[in-house]
Amino acid sequence: MLQKTDSNATGFVVAALGLFFIGGLLTTVAPPLLDKSWNKPFKNSDPAKGPTGKLVGYTEQEMRGYHIYVREGCKYCHTQQVRTLASDVKRSGWKGVDAPVSTPDEFVYDWRQTFGTKRTGPDLARVGGKYNKQWHAAHFRNPRDLVPGSIMPPFPWIADNPQELDDLVAYLQTRGRAKDWRPDNDYEK
Amino acid sequence: MAVQPTLASAPVAAGQDIHQDTTVKMFLLGAVGYFAIVGVIALIIAAKFVWPEFLGTISYFTYGRMRPLHVNGMLFGWLLAADMGLAYYIVPRLCGVRLWSEKLGVATSILWNIIIVSAIVSLLGGYQKGLEYADLPTPVAVLVVIAWVMFGVNIFGTIATRKYQQMYVSTWYLMGTILWTAFVYLTGNFATLLPGITGVNQANLTWMYTHNAVGLIFTPAGLAVAYYFIPRASNTPLFSHKLSMIGFWSLAFVYVWTGAHHMIHGPISQWLQTISIVFSVMLLIPVWAVVYNFIATMKGQWHQLGDNVSLKFLMSGTVFYLLTCFQGPMHSLRSVNAIVSKTDWIPGHAHMAVLGTFSFMAMAGVYYVIPRVFKTTLHSETLANWSFWLFLIGGLGMFTALWLGGFWQGWQWNNPAIPFIDTVVALKPVWMVRFLSGIMIFGGIVLFMFNIISTAIGAGQRQAIPQPVAVKA
Numbered sequence: 132m133l134q135k136t137d138s139n140a141t142g143f144v145v146a147a148l149g150l151f152f153i154g155g156l157l158t159t160v161a162p163p164l165l166d167k168s169w170n171k172p173f174k175n176s177d178p179a180k181g182p183t184g185k186l187v188g189y190t191e192q193e194m195r196g197y198h199i200y201v202r203e204g205c206k207y208c209h210t211q212q213v214r215t216l217a218s219d220v221k222r223s224g225w226k227g228v229d230a231p232v233s234t235p236d237e238f239v240y241d242w243r244q245t246f247g248t249k250r251t252g253p254d255l256a257r258v259g260g261k262y263n264k265q266w267h268a269a270h271f272r273n274p275r276d277l278v279p280g281s282i283m284p285p286f287p288w289i290a291d292n293p294q295e296l297d298d299l300v301a302y303l304q305t306r307g308r309a310k311d312w313r314p315d316n317d318y319e320k
Numbered sequence: 321m322a323v324q325p326t327l328a329s330a331p332v333a334a335g336q337d338i339h340q341d342t343t344v345k346m347f348l349l350g351a352v353g354y355f356a357i358v359g360v361i362a363l364i365i366a367a368k369f370v371w372p373e374f375l376g377t378i379s380y381f382t383y384g385r386m387r388p389l390h391v392n393g394m395l396f397g398w399l400l401a402a403d404m405g406l407a408y409y410i411v412p413r414l415c416g417v418r419l420w421s422e423k424l425g426v427a428t429s430i431l432w433n434i435i436i437v438s439a440i441v442s443l444l445g446g447y448q449k450g451l452e453y454a455d456l457p458t459p460v461a462v463l464v465v466i467a468w469v470m471f472g473v474n475i476f477g478t479i480a481t482r483k484y485q486q487m488y489v490s491t492w493y494l495m496g497t498i499l500w501t502a503f504v505y506l507t508g509n510f511a512t513l514l515p516g517i518t519g520v521n522q523a524n525l526t527w528m529y530t531h532n533a534v535g536l537i538f539t540p541a542g543l544a545v546a547y548y549f550i551p552r553a554s555n556t557p558l559f560s561h562k563l564s565m566i567g568f569w570s571l572a573f574v575y576v577w578t579g580a581h582h583m584i585h586g587p588i589s590q591w592l593q594t595i596s597i598v599f600s601v602m603l604l605i606p607v608w609a610v611v612y613n614f615i616a617t618m619k620g621q622w623h624q625l626g627d628n629v630s631l632k633f634l635m636s637g638t639v640f641y642l643l644t645c646f647q648g649p650m651h652s653l654r655s656v657n658a659i660v661s662k663t664d665w666i667p668g669h670a671h672m673a674v675l676g677t678f679s680f681m682a683m684a685g686v687y688y689v690i691p692r693v694f695k696t697t698l699h700s701e702t703l704a705n706w707s708f709w710l711f712l713i714g715g716l717g718m719f720t721a722l723w724l725g726g727f728w729q730g731w732q733w734n735n736p737a738i739p740f741i742d743t744v745v746a747l748k749p750v751w752m753v754r755f756l757s758g759i760m761i762f763g764g765i766v767l768f769m770f771n772i773i774s775t776a777i778g779a780g781q782r783q784a785i786p787q788p789v790a791v792k793a
């Protein structure tokens with residue numbers, strides 16, 4: 132029996148691909164069919180169900196900024212997900228307010244997912260409105276001027292290019308804005 | 321015992337001369353060259369953690385462009401190319417026939433070089449898809465698919481014309497690698513780009529790809545190499561053919577389910593996280609089956625490690641495999657994951673797999689194969705031994721620094737009272753140790769490359785290579 136199975140190349144191909152497709156399809160194609168929140172943009176007007184707000188698509192400028200984010204590989208150092216952990220909720224929050232947990236429906240318009248795997252720098256899921264444009268400009272020129280000890284690389288070619296700087300900052304300011312989570316709408320511009 | 325395992329350990333048969341091995345030589349020498357080139361990039365990105373300004377003001381050399389270059393260069397330029405070169409060596413020998421088409425093999429190797437060079441140029445220019453491990457721009461990814469089909473046709477063609485009916489487990493693993501890679505690669509590079517695939521959906525497809533790039537590409541390829549060379553290098557038959565099959569089929573079933581364990585606690589359906597955790601823990605089965613088989617094969621043969629560099633690499637690779645694949649299931653658990661995920665622990669884990677395990681196994685194969693295909697002896701056993709110790713000590717330094725550092729980092733993150741920047745500053749000594757260990761590893765790479773190239777060049781100078789037997793048309 133054993134002898135026979137290991138002499139049969141065709142049988143092998145069928146079995147190896149069969150097992151692969153069972154697991155592969157059930158874990159990739161099935162989930163979005165079962166969990167609608169993967170494809171339906173976030174929208175909530177009932178404060179009883181958590182933060183209210185509505186996910187809107189990217190403007191052209193924000194999209195250009197998004198491309199810069201991808202081009203420069205920011206996501207190799209920054210995640211964009213507030214996990215269901217108390218420490219994430221605290222750390223992604225700012226000015227004393229905790230950040231809401233990220234949900235799949237906030238990412239529906241993300242043409243390149245930016246969840247990331249490594250937090251060499253802090254999570255950026257709720258960074259929209261945390262700093263103003265001057266801050267970002269100075270930070271991109273040399274992060275250590277603002278945050279001593281930082282190991283974020285300098286990006287002078289962005290800081291010196293008004294168009295790219297505007298675009299990238301516009302993109303960053305959208306992060307986390309689907310959910311109206313700030314008490315007094317105290318977002319910086 | 322079955323035919324094949326003994327075959328894998330039989331003394332080199334007289335029939336060996338039937339092999340021309342041009343493809344093997346081209347793939348392996350190319351892979352060794354890229355190993356060294358990308359090794360420089362590895363040192364640069366490791367240095368950037370210690371000196372963030374280093375090469376910092378030139379856009380081409382910024383961290384976010386160098387890191388994907390490091391990852392893709394190592395995975396495709398070195399590791400996959402080395403595994404492919406070894407497959408071109410192993411499969412014809414296990415089948416008792418010549419490679420199906422040497423010409424196709426040579427063409428594949430040329431195409432592979434085109435791919436790697438275009439990958440380097442485009443990644444430095446910032447042309448990348450922005451999907452981890454699938455960073456290569458689409459035209460380059462298309463070339464990868466073409467090269468892979470050429471490789472697959474050649475290997476399956478060889479298997480179809482085989483003289484020995486029964487297939488040894490290395491053949492199984494290589495066939496699995498070819499089939500799975502095809503679909504895993506298509507998923508990560510093309511399915512992710514389909515219209516309407518965004519956000520979490522795209523991420524889920526990406527994790528299916530990245531995780532299986534390791535699990536269904538580098539694992540089966542690396543194990544095929546180890547299953548062939550452990551019995552070969554030690555002249556001992558494989559302990560159990562049956563156990564090797566249990567390992568194979570459980571791997572085939574379990575691996576593909578685990579992708580979502582990269583998003584534990586993240587914005588992805590809870591039940592999918594749970595499935596990935598359950599299957600991640602089940603991964604212990606194939607791993608232990610494989611490791612037990614390797615260790616049992618070496619029973620009574622351990623003394624051979626002393627003067628056999630290939631065996632040293634193979635057996636330390638086996639130990640690293642056991643450790644990596646113990647870590648994997650453990651940090652899938654929600655409680656452990658809450659500490660180590662997204663920290664420096666993860667590169668510690670990843671490097672133990674791709675460097676400590678699969679690169680060690682590939683290097684063992686290269687050290688074994690190169691003298692044989694060039695019909696000579698290794699340039700220097702002493703240097704080879706030095707390279708092993710540099711890799712081992714450098715590797716251990718890097719892994720342990722990153723684990724300890726990563727765990728500590730995760731611990732600090734879980735206390736939100738500690739400002740983030742303090743957790744960055746706290747890790748600086750760890751990154752320094754990683755850089756210094758990286759220098760040792762790089763030293764190992766250089767010695768390895770020097771030895772292999774000297775062997776290849778020396779062969780020509782020492783003795784005329786016997787004319788290969790006429791190629792099959």
Ligand code: HEM
Binds near residue numbers: 251363391666755
């Ligand atoms: C000279 C030795 C090496 C050094 C110093 C080095 C350094 C690094 C660094 C600094 C990173 C980024 C880690 C981070 O994001 O925090 C990295 C990632 C990576 N390296 Fe290496 N590396 C070396 C060898 C290798 C080899 C030989 C391979 C594969 C064959 C490899 C494969 C990878 C992969 C796959 C990643 C991404 C890990 C992930 O997804 O988390 N590296 N390496």
